[in-house]
Amino acid sequence: MEVSARNQIKGTVKELNADQVMAEVVLTLPGGAELVSVITAASAKRLNLAVGKEITIIIKSTDVMLASE
Amino acid sequence: MEVSARNQIKGTVKELNADQVMAEVVLTLPGGAELVSVITAASAKRLNLAVGKEITIIIKSTDVMLASE
Amino acid sequence: MEVSARNQIKGTVKELNADQVMAEVVLTLPGGAELVSVITAASAKRLNLAVGKEITIIIKSTDVMLASE
Amino acid sequence: MEVSARNQIKGTVKELNADQVMAEVVLTLPGGAELVSVITAASAKRLNLAVGKEITIIIKSTDVMLASE
Amino acid sequence: MEVSARNQIKGTVKELNADQVMAEVVLTLPGGAELVSVITAASAKRLNLAVGKEITIIIKSTDVMLASE
Amino acid sequence: MEVSARNQIKGTVKELNADQVMAEVVLTLPGGAELVSVITAASAKRLNLAVGKEITIIIKSTDVMLASE
Numbered sequence: 001m002e003v004s005a006r007n008q009i010k011g012t013v014k015e016l017n018a019d020q021v022m023a024e025v026v027l028t029l030p031g032g033a034e035l036v037s038v039i040t041a042a043s044a045k046r047l048n049l050a051v052g053k054e055i056t057i058i059i060k061s062t063d064v065m066l067a068s069e
Numbered sequence: 070m071e072v073s074a075r076n077q078i079k080g081t082v083k084e085l086n087a088d089q090v091m092a093e094v095v096l097t098l099p100g101g102a103e104l105v106s107v108i109t110a111a112s113a114k115r116l117n118l119a120v121g122k123e124i125t126i127i128i129k130s131t132d133v134m135l136a137s138e
Numbered sequence: 139m140e141v142s143a144r145n146q147i148k149g150t151v152k153e154l155n156a157d158q159v160m161a162e163v164v165l166t167l168p169g170g171a172e173l174v175s176v177i178t179a180a181s182a183k184r185l186n187l188a189v190g191k192e193i194t195i196i197i198k199s200t201d202v203m204l205a206s207e
Numbered sequence: 208m209e210v211s212a213r214n215q216i217k218g219t220v221k222e223l224n225a226d227q228v229m230a231e232v233v234l235t236l237p238g239g240a241e242l243v244s245v246i247t248a249a250s251a252k253r254l255n256l257a258v259g260k261e262i263t264i265i266i267k268s269t270d271v272m273l274a275s276e
Numbered sequence: 277m278e279v280s281a282r283n284q285i286k287g288t289v290k291e292l293n294a295d296q297v298m299a300e301v302v303l304t305l306p307g308g309a310e311l312v313s314v315i316t317a318a319s320a321k322r323l324n325l326a327v328g329k330e331i332t333i334i335i336k337s338t339d340v341m342l343a344s345e
Numbered sequence: 346m347e348v349s350a351r352n353q354i355k356g357t358v359k360e361l362n363a364d365q366v367m368a369e370v371v372l373t374l375p376g377g378a379e380l381v382s383v384i385t386a387a388s389a390k391r392l393n394l395a396v397g398k399e400i401t402i403i404i405k406s407t408d409v410m411l412a413s414e
Contacts, residue, residue, distance in 0.1 A: 002276075005181075035078075055137050058133075059104075061105040068122070068125070109312075109314055162318070174213040176271070177273060194275070197271055201266060204280040205262065247383060254280055283381060331413050333410070339404060341404070
């Protein structure tokens with residue numbers, strides 16, 4: 001499946017913290033950088049997320065903000 | 070300034086393509102991966118974006134989607 | 139590929155209107171209802187969008203607002 | 208009230224699951240398809256959401272992603 | 277119509293700048309502060325936006341980021 | 346730090362309500378209007394949010410919707 005969201009990066013689940021409705025997922029990128037994702041707890045379950053699992057990170061280009069010093 | 074958006078990554082502007090309202094910015098991450106950002110043309114101007122400029126990429130955790138094979 | 143975004147609906151491209159950076163896509167759902175999507179012109183090209191093409195519509199649950207009379 | 212968000216669809220509340228901050232609402236569309244919305248628990252209360260209630264679903268066009276096989 | 281989006285503020289259109297797909301709207305709040313909105317050009321037309329028009333500004337609570345010095 | 350998000354307003358924390366993953370923050374603007382923000386509980390902690398604290402509110406222009414009567 002090809003998705004319109006422009007950004008698709010490989011990552012590994014490092015931490016997973018879920019409550020009743022939402023789940024927070026800490027991801028490690030190949031270079032060692034970390035990214036945090038908050039999805040619904042139901043989606044975390046449906047994707048079988050677990051520490052160590054390799055996943056694809058998808059981000060819409062309009063959700064990527066920039067900042068300069 | 071400390072921002073609530075959890076994800077803040079360093080990157081370099083690789084390409085810049087603006088029309089009257091919107092601008093598309095291609096960024097290179099330290100490991101070589103690319104990320105695309107779409108912001109308003111006015112913001113691209115205000116941040117003095119130019120090819121080669123180093124910037125900070127900011128992404129809210131609720132905007133980070135995950136996918137598994 | 140299984141995506142964390144909870145909502146995935148089938149639709150057909152009815153209209154396509156692109157400028158330099160952004161593209162507007164009018165979609166028809168099976169029941170006849172219409173949905174409008176705005177993505178980057180580059181993504182519309184990459185997905186080979188064209189009038190009549192069948193596609194999957196993906197919407198994050200936190201992007202679905204509700205209103206009552 | 209006329210809202211700038213392009214997509215406004217009628218739906219019925221099928222399930223409602225709230226915790227302290229967030230609420231998950233499963234909606235049925237006229238054709239039988241389902242859509243999931245995550246809003247704040249306070250908004251779910253303010254809108255008097257309940258199973259069986261008819262509501263309007265509002266989605267911004269920039270939040271509608273597309274995917275092709 | 278009662279909308280789940282928590283934030284609804286009154287404002288006045290100060291500037292309007294549209295291209296083929298997108299429109300940028302500068303708004304003045306009662307206290308004099310300014311807010312910028314980017315919506316589709318089609319929505320700007322549908323809402324009959326014009327300089328001086330009074331409108332309601334709607335923002336989802338998950339789209340409000342915070343920063344501290 | 347200069348951020349691409351166009352809207353940056355000063356505000357004061359009026360209420361703070363957090364659960365395990367998410368936090369809801371009620372903010373007062375200089376003119377007396379209120380704005381609600383939902384961020385992760387971890388970000389609320391990292392920013393040392395507390396009732397009475399002055400903060401900067403940041404909103405992307407594509408997240409500002411408009412409505413007319």
